[in-house]
Amino acid sequence: MIQKKVCMVGLFGTGKTSLVQRFVHTLFSERYLSTVGVKIDRKQVELDGTSVTLVLWDLAGRDGQEDITTSYLRGAHAILYVADGTRRETCDQLPELRALVREAAGDVPEVVALNKSDLKERWTITDADEQALASTFDLIRTSAKTGDGVEDAFQRIARATLATREARP
Amino acid sequence: MPDDRAPWESSATGQFDPSAQELSELRELILGPERRRLRELERRLEAGATPEEVADLLPEAIALRAGRDRQLARALAPTVESAIGESVRRNPREIASAIFPVLGPAIRKAIAETLAGLVASINSTIEHSLSPRGLRWRLEAWRTGVPYAQIVLKHALVYRVEQVFLIHTETGLLLSHAWAPDLSASDPDLISGMLTAIRDFVADSFAPERDAGGLRQFSVGELTVMVEQGPRAMIAAVVRGQAPDTLLTKLQDTVETIHLQFSAPLADFDGDTAPLAGVRPLLEECLATVVATGRERTSRRAAWLPWAIAGLLIVLVLGGLAWRSHRRWTGAIARLRSEPGIVLVQAERGGRWSFTGLRDPMAADPSALLAAAGVDTATVEQHWEQYLSLQPQLVLARARAALSPPAGITLALAGDTLRLRGSASLRWFATTARTAGLPPGVAALDLSGVTPDIPPELAGRVADVERERILFGVGSAALDRPARAALTRVAAALVRVQTAAAVLGANATIELAGRTDPTGTDATNQTLSRERAETVLAALAERGTSPADVRVSALGTTQPVAQGNPALNRSVSFTVSLR
Numbered sequence: 001m002i003q004k005k006v007c008m009v010g011l012f013g014t015g016k017t018s019l020v021q022r023f024v025h026t027l028f029s030e031r032y033l034s035t036v037g038v039k040i041d042r043k044q045v046e047l048d049g050t051s052v053t054l055v056l057w058d059l060a061g062r063d064g065q066e067d068i069t070t071s072y073l074r075g076a077h078a079i080l081y082v083a084d085g086t087r088r089e090t091c092d093q094l095p096e097l098r099a100l101v102r103e104a105a106g107d108v109p110e111v112v113a114l115n116k117s118d119l120k121e122r123w124t125i126t127d128a129d130e131q132a133l134a135s136t137f138d139l140i141r142t143s144a145k146t147g148d149g150v151e152d153a154f155q156r157i158a159r160a161t162l163a164t165r166e167a168r169p
Numbered sequence: 170m171p172d173d174r175a176p177w178e179s180s181a182t183g184q185f186d187p188s189a190q191e192l193s194e195l196r197e198l199i200l201g202p203e204r205r206r207l208r209e210l211e212r213r214l215e216a217g218a219t220p221e222e223v224a225d226l227l228p229e230a231i232a233l234r235a236g237r238d239r240q241l242a243r244a245l246a247p248t249v250e251s252a253i254g255e256s257v258r259r260n261p262r263e264i265a266s267a268i269f270p271v272l273g274p275a276i277r278k279a280i281a282e283t284l285a286g287l288v289a290s291i292n293s294t295i296e297h298s299l300s301p302r303g304l305r306w307r308l309e310a311w312r313t314g315v316p317y318a319q320i321v322l323k324h325a326l327v328y329r330v331e332q333v334f335l336i337h338t339e340t341g342l343l344l345s346h347a348w349a350p351d352l353s354a355s356d357p358d359l360i361s362g363m364l365t366a367i368r369d370f371v372a373d374s375f376a377p378e379r380d381a382g383g384l385r386q387f388s389v390g391e392l393t394v395m396v397e398q399g400p401r402a403m404i405a406a407v408v409r410g411q412a413p414d415t416l417l418t419k420l421q422d423t424v425e426t427i428h429l430q431f432s433a434p435l436a437d438f439d440g441d442t443a444p445l446a447g448v449r450p451l452l453e454e455c456l457a458t459v460v461a462t463g464r465e466r467t468s469r470r471a472a473w474l475p476w477a478i479a480g481l482l483i484v485l486v487l488g489g490l491a492w493r494s495h496r497r498w499t500g501a502i503a504r505l506r507s508e509p510g511i512v513l514v515q516a517e518r519g520g521r522w523s524f525t526g527l528r529d530p531m532a533a534d535p536s537a538l539l540a541a542a543g544v545d546t547a548t549v550e551q552h553w554e555q556y557l558s559l560q561p562q563l564v565l566a567r568a569r570a571a572l573s574p575p576a577g578i579t580l581a582l583a584g585d586t587l588r589l590r591g592s593a594s595l596r597w598f599a600t601t602a603r604t605a606g607l608p609p610g611v612a613a614l615d616l617s618g619v620t621p622d623i624p625p626e627l628a629g630r631v632a633d634v635e636r637e638r639i640l641f642g643v644g645s646a647a648l649d650r651p652a653r654a655a656l657t658r659v660a661a662a663l664v665r666v667q668t669a670a671a672v673l674g675a676n677a678t679i680e681l682a683g684r685t686d687p688t689g690t691d692a693t694n695q696t697l698s699r700e701r702a703e704t705v706l707a708a709l710a711e712r713g714t715s716p717a718d719v720r721v722s723a724l725g726t727t728q729p730v731a732q733g734n735p736a737l738n739r740s741v742s743f744t745v746s747l748r
Binding site: 040042 | 337339340341342343355356358359360362363366367369370372373439440441442443
């Protein structure tokens, strides 16, 4: 069995938790997020005949990014950032967040889910901003409401973790 | 200075020359530096390396050799050891302060772990001494006389390791998982992750400094989660009940073993648990250690049941044995009582069974009867007085023993008369039956029902006698010539019969029956028939034949030989009986 630790990081209110809720196996309640600061779920991904279990560490997103418990990031095989298209600051802070995460988790594959794609008309980030992000991140639009892009995001994460494994000597 | 000259130079010049001075200076100018370097090289080759030179090369040489093989370490080890020993002898304080930073944490860790175990057992003792369970244990200690501490220990050992997780320390991913057979373990991978998160959470919240040891143990109700950290993986055991200190040691050992045996797969772990499949039996060992003690707890609840079953079995077995013994006893007594020729006077069943009574020698063997009734005769005492039984069976048995009748004879008792029936050889009839004494209980022998088997030769001789008729004239009892001739034949035949019978031991009885024709009165005829028979008897005597047993009967006209033949009826006939 192949397991991968994936940390989900994003600012408060980016819809991180609701993004995965319908797609993952959940055992613990959301109270953990506000108490322990992390909630662990599981996502099974089939990839070219290989079954990969993504153990998702949903890290509590609080108002200040410095609140992230960096211990939880240790050993992560990949990071899934979640940003909110309707809240520009969640995108703007991604580079800083990335620096913080990399300090704890190292240089691991990253995917950015640009959430709330169903509310495109209310987005505060422009196409240009999106282009800029896509130049530094593997970016994918998602919608927790319609489910668009979510499975795809997990597929990409899984593929990335397997690729790094194979790349190792 | 011949050394200063080159070989060709000396051979060319041979002796000193004033102009050679200048040449020498020139040579010195041109070749001087090379010469000096050559001399220096020669000197070095002869003298070997100097300390200065070795000092320059030593660090590099050591690094080079140490990288190549372990020879250097081997060579240095004795020197280093003796150097350390010398150093300690000279100034112990120096070396103590040097190794203190290493020793301190190691000792602290060892002491902390020992104390943690001690505190756990003290805690459990205190806790139990105040609870209702503790009071029950005190009662048990008082009742059994076992020290209270031992009772507590015994009950504190009641626990069960329900699940064991092996968790990758860095990622929190589940490496392996073992759980008790009757348990359903759900989502161990998520629990493993959450356990790691909580460990990090506790460490971050309360002990921010690194290497503080992390979360060791926490309890929820009856459950205790024990965590044993290793550098690459940690083991977490979910224990129900009171976990003993030995379990902690067991978990430590397991973590160490896993790190030793799976060091490469652990170091290379990148999410694939397949290379670590072999870890599972080690985890299961942690479960197995405890399931055995866990059983003690369930058995305590129904402890009376095995005892009750055992007791019931014992009662059943003893009852069965007693019942069987009783049945044998009554069976044996009934058997002895019903047996003819045995009179049971007393039967006792104390330590040994004993039977006392009377027994006819002809009766069945009491030991055989007892054995047939299932009694072990070797352990039974028997006292039998002999007596004669008059029960018909025994009288008959005695008669049979006395007469030894042939197969064709049946014996029956009518009152005190023994009746024999059937056919038997004349010899047996004539000897045994006649001469044997009457057995006890028999007053008379009735042999009338027995037909002797007469041999054909003897039967022929008898027939020779019985065929003859001595005929008389009308109203006469006198013998005429033919009658006398017949008598002579009869006499000879009789002798032959008697001889043959004597050989077989039998007696021949002859009956002479005199008859008359119907003329005349019955009284006259009666007298006449007697005269005729006695005449024949006398005539036989005259011929030397005197049968021992002769009967004469005067039949007159009562039993005529042939009706309507007066001549044949005026006669005497012979009947031979062999006895």
